[in-house]
């Protein structure tokens with residue numbers, strides 16, 4: 001047997017001792033036998049199909065005979081393989097350098113894993129270049145414009161300003177410059193930590209083998225103990241809609257802010273539609289929403305959606321058509337406007353035809369997984385999404401885990417948010433490093449950066465009630481208004497609501513939804529509580545500085561009515577030494 005060294009992954013000596021002390025042996029049909037030795041101890045192991053060559057949080061192979069700092073002497077004597085390479089160029093190779101891939105890469109280095117990231121376009125992916133970052137730059141401008149144009153609001157604070165104007169190109173430059181800056185930050189952070197950034201389109205050509213290079217000329221091959229797919233998503237454009245990038249466009253084009261249409265139809269009233277309606281109306285456009293479902297913002301908690309309609313839609317130059325699909329959209333041509341043919345969503349009967357200056361298509365996103373070579377590892381995508389289990393481990397056509405292959409971020413469709421992609425990446429690296437980790441997606445917050453903002457975590461009220469009915473528990477709802485908050489009133493921003501859905505018997509927080517000033521920042525007290533498994537009884541005695549917006553949540557937790565046995569938690573009742 002040929003000896004190969006264990007690379008990088010630093011495993012504590014005590015953990016190694018207990019590993020060798022454990023005499024139980026594992027076996028499976030796809031067992032890969034190997035002899036591990038450390039400080040005179042020897043153990044026959046079986047690298048299971050689900051974790052071949054990645055035992056002990058250490059990663060087997062890489063440079064033969066290399067001495068590894070921290071695990072000097074830990075050796076694996078020839079783990080034979082089942083078609084996989086016997087040694088690897090990298091412990092982890094990530095395909096796609098968006099926020100998901102970036103988060104995974106940084107954490108992999110922290111865990112001592114040799115890491116490469118393959119990027120076919122520019123570092124930063126959607127979020128940095130065509131998503132969160134430039135859109136928030138535009139929203140920063142729309143927030144200020146909105147305030148400066150709100151004479152009533154300013155007067156009530158005693159402020160007078162001359163009419164505010166904006167320079168479209170300068171606003172567009174702000175968004176573009178910010179994306180460039182953040183892209184540079186991401187690239188530098190990976191380079192500084194020693195992540196190899198490999199340029200080209202990557203694909204999986206065999207288990208633990210990645211090819212990359214120019215499209216059609218992918219001629220470089222690397223091997224990896226673990227592969228993480230993080231290839232993200234692209235705008236989904238329904239059939240019948242013709243994109244010309246000028247008068248009919250997606251968020252990819254809209255973020256460049258090449259012009260401000262007088263009248264723009266926004267197809268889809270989800271996150272993108274809502275955020276862009278905030279931008280366009282602040283910059284002077286009139287907006288018409290076209291929404292397939294029966295109400296605007298169907299993804300939000302219905303009560304928050306209704307309030308959002310009162311605050312973010314009705315007072316603005318926005319009208320809407322709901323329950324209709326944009327069946328056909330023709331770009332403006334030869335002096336003719338953009339034509340939008342609407343049909344009833346349910347009956348498909350033709351409704352009216354709209355004539356507008358521009359149309360933004362914000363009807364969701366499609367996974368970017370074509371050409372990834374997933375068929376080489378027997379993986380069948382579902383509507384393009386890569387099927388994964390709760391640990392982001394890729395599942396094959398028969399529902400079995402594909403060893404050493406993970407998929408994170410938009411490409412798996414679990415939760416299309418930047419921080420969710422990154423959190424999934426970190427969770428995967430933890431597993432690769434030998435620490436089991438399952439991300440609780442119910443604790444992942446989301447925010448829509450309108451003015452004011454909307455944020456949420458966990459279940460909506462209808463979702464919670466459906467679950468309660470199925471599992472047989474009671475649900476209660478607590479609410480607090482921004483109108484009762486001193487800081488919000490000092491800012492003259494009393495419009496808003498915080499709502500918590502919870503179990504009165506246990507104090508478990510099922511969901512929190514906020515609409516109001518800085519809602520996107522406020523949500524973290526609730527999301528962290530859910531992530532940590534804290535109940536209302538644990539946090540209702542926590543002290544909040546006065547006067548702050550965070551007192552909105554303080555009031556929310558305090559106003560919950562818990563059943564007697566749930567009121568005093570052990571933690572809260574513990575005497576505190578002074």
Ligand SMILES: Cc1cc2nc3c(=O)[nH]c(=O)nc-3n(C[C@H](O)[C@H](O)[C@H](O)COP(=O)(O)OP(=O)(O)OC[C@H]3O[C@@H](n4cnc5c(N)ncnc54)[C@H](O)[C@@H]3O)c2cc1C
Nearest residue numbers: 096098100120125126127131132202232409410416417418
């Ligand atoms: C307008 C807009 C605003 C948004 N705002 C927010 C927000 O405020 N907050 C939020 O949380 N989320 C927001 N999102 C969503 C967020 O951008 C995505 O959830 C996030 O970018 C997903 O990250 P990812 O790493 O999975 O994929 P991506 O960011 O899409 O990155 C994937 C990367 O993989 C590369 N790639 C693809 N295929 C290959 C291949 N075969 N080989 C090599 N490289 C490949 C791509 O070039 C890309 O760089 C927004 C999205 C949009 C469109």
Ligand SMILES: NC(=O)c1ccc[n+]([C@@H]2O[C@H](COP(=O)([O-])OP(=O)(O)OC[C@H]3O[C@@H](n4cnc5c(N)ncnc54)[C@H](O)[C@@H]3O)[C@@H](O)[C@H]2O)c1
Nearest residue numbers: 268269270271272273291292325326362363364416447448
């Ligand atoms: N602040 C943020 O976190 C943020 C901002 C922007 C985007 N995103 C992410 O990007 C993703 C895409 O955003 P999005 O707004 O495009 O999608 P979305 O899924 O949030 O909303 C799409 C909306 O379009 C409607 N729709 C779909 N097809 C239609 C049709 N043919 N005609 C009319 N209406 C139609 C849907 O009913 C839905 O309301 C989301 O998953 C979101 O998580 C997040």
